[in-house]
Every structure is written in C-alpha cells, then in structure tokens.
Amino acid sequence: MSPGDRAGVALDPALRVRLKAQADAVGLSLSAYVTAAVLRQMDEDLTATKASPLPSTAEARCADRARSGVTRDTPNVLAGRVLFGVLSVRRTRHEGAPMTAIPTARPAAFRFRSTAPLGTTARRRAAAALAGLLAADGLVHLYWATGATWPAADERALSLAVLGMDVSFAPPVVLPLAALTLTGAAAVLAHGYGRGGRLTRLVTGAVAAGLAVRGLAGLGWAARLLDSPPGPFHTLNLLLYTPACLGFGWAAARLARAR
Structure with missing residues (x-):
C-alpha cells in the first residue's frame, strides 16, 4: 500500500x-x-x-x-x-x-489456464471426419476412372444410382472430380489443425456450400418436388446421400467459421 x-x-x-x-x-x-x-x-x-x-x-x-x-x-x-x-x-x-x-x-x-484454444479437440475431430468423407469419395472416383463400375452392373446403372441421370463416368469426367474432392479433403484437414490460413478456410467454406446445395436438392428429390428416375436412386438419396450431405455440410460450415 x-x-x-x-x-x-x-x-x-x-x-x-x-x-x-x-x-x-x-x-x-x-x-x-x-x-x-x-x-x-x-x-x-x-x-x-x-x-x-x-x-x-x-x-x-x-x-x-x-x-x-x-x-x-x-x-x-x-x-x-x-x-x-x-x-x-x-x-x-x-x-x-x-x-x-x-x-x-x-x-x-x-x-493458470490451458494454452490450447477452447474446442480444439472437437474441431480436429470434425475436420478429420469431413476429410475422411471427401477422401473416400475421391478414391471411389479414382476407382471408377479405371473403368470399373462396382457396385453397379454397368456405367449407365452406376450413373443412375449415383446421380439420378445418365452421365458418362469416363476418366475425363471423374478424374477432375477426384482431384477436387481430394484437394478439399486436404484443405479441410489443414484448416482443422490451424494450417493454411485464409485459403484453407475458404476451401472449407466452399465444401460446406457444395454439401448444403446437394443436401437441399436431395430434400427436393425426397419430397418428389424434383423428378427422380426409377431404381435405387430414390432410396439411396433418402437414406444415404441427403443425410450425409446435410450433416457434413453443417459440420463444414461450423468448421469454416473457426479461425
């Protein structure tokens, strides 16, 4: 005093x-x-x-x-x-x-407080899960680029089951998609670990936007607002594609907000 x-x-x-x-x-x-x-x-x-x-x-x-x-x-x-x-x-x-x-x-x-930012563990887990999904999608596209059509019988059946329309799965089409998803996986994982700065954050935001658009389109197909072809696409869209896109899109949006 x-x-x-x-x-x-x-x-x-x-x-x-x-x-x-x-x-x-x-x-x-x-x-x-x-x-x-x-x-x-x-x-x-x-x-x-x-x-x-x-x-x-x-x-x-x-x-x-x-x-x-x-x-x-x-x-x-x-x-x-x-x-x-x-x-x-x-x-x-x-x-x-x-x-x-x-x-x-x-x-x-x-x-005395921990030097680790709050939510670091959850952020890294979300990034790893999202990057895993994108990497799996990219690897599947690389597999299809070899000419294989599993799990469908032929290319047309594969296209109808995956996209709901008849689209070519030739290498010039699927290889750019594979490169895009694999690049997105790397950027999302880097952003989850605080690497890459603004660039990886923007890529993560783009991934969130793409998944959100696909999820909303899936809701349109599920509600019969958009025409869908006969076959397994409607069931796959309802049970797999749309829930996955909406859930991972929400996780990607939260991840993109983290600095």
Whole structure:
C-alpha cells in the first residue's frame, strides 16, 4: 500500500457487538483488544513459520508495522484476515477518490489456464471426419476412372444410382472430380489443425456450400418436388446421400467459421 493510501475497516455489526462485549469483559477498548489478539496471533505464526517468508511483500510490511505500532489500521486489517475473515477492507486516497476493493490474489486454478484454444479437440475431430468423407469419395472416383463400375452392373446403372441421370463416368469426367474432392479433403484437414490460413478456410467454406446445395436438392428429390428416375436412386438419396450431405455440410460450415 502506498504512503498516500489509508486503509479503512468495516466490521460486521453482529461481530462488532461480540468483540465489544469481550473487550469490555477484559477492560480494554475494542481497538486495543483486536490489536492485542492480532499481535499474539502474529507471534505464534512467526514462530511456527520463521523459516519461511511471508506470502507477499505487502503482508510482510503489514506485520512489521503492526509489531512496531506504526499504525492501528494495519492490525485491524490483519485481525479480519487472521481471526475472523469477515472484514470488508477498502482503500481510499486522501484526495477523496472513490473507495475501491483491494484486489486479492486468485487461486492457482484460476490464474493458470490451458494454452490450447477452447474446442480444439472437437474441431480436429470434425475436420478429420469431413476429410475422411471427401477422401473416400475421391478414391471411389479414382476407382471408377479405371473403368470399373462396382457396385453397379454397368456405367449407365452406376450413373443412375449415383446421380439420378445418365452421365458418362469416363476418366475425363471423374478424374477432375477426384482431384477436387481430394484437394478439399486436404484443405479441410489443414484448416482443422490451424494450417493454411485464409485459403484453407475458404476451401472449407466452399465444401460446406457444395454439401448444403446437394443436401437441399436431395430434400427436393425426397419430397418428389424434383423428378427422380426409377431404381435405387430414390432410396439411396433418402437414406444415404441427403443425410450425409446435410450433416457434413453443417459440420463444414461450423468448421469454416473457426479461425
């Protein structure tokens, strides 16, 4: 506490009454009774802990002042901290500045926090799941680029089951799609781990937008608002394509918002 500061003590009314009664019983004033009690407690504490320094410079200064009788306010403050724990200690300057509570040290549990940002684990898990989906899609397209049509019997059946329309699955068509999805997978994973900056964030946002568009179109097909060909496409769209696009699209949108 600086020399320009003055400590004031406010006792709980019920505690003041009890202290006054005890002080009167031994023939002392309230201030003298509290001072004597504090000095006795200080002697016991200093004897027990003389090999260890006081917790802080401020408390050491208060102890020295209390023992030398420099001020009566300091023993009263120590009385509240050592004996009763119910004092409201306030500090004010002689110039008449507003009274403010003296800050107290926070427990170590509150002073030290983890350096990892909040939600890092969930962010990385979402990125890994989304990147896994995109990578699987890209690898399947690479497989189809070899001319294989599994799990369909031929290219036309594959196109109708996957897209709901007759589209070529020749290498010039599926290879760019494979490169696109694999690049998106790498960018999403990098963004989940905080790499790539604005570029990977933009790619993740583009992935979210693409999945959202496909999911909304899937809802249109599921509600029969859009024409869908006969065959397995309607069932696959209802049970697999649309839920996956909407769910992963939502996860990608949340991931893209993270910086």
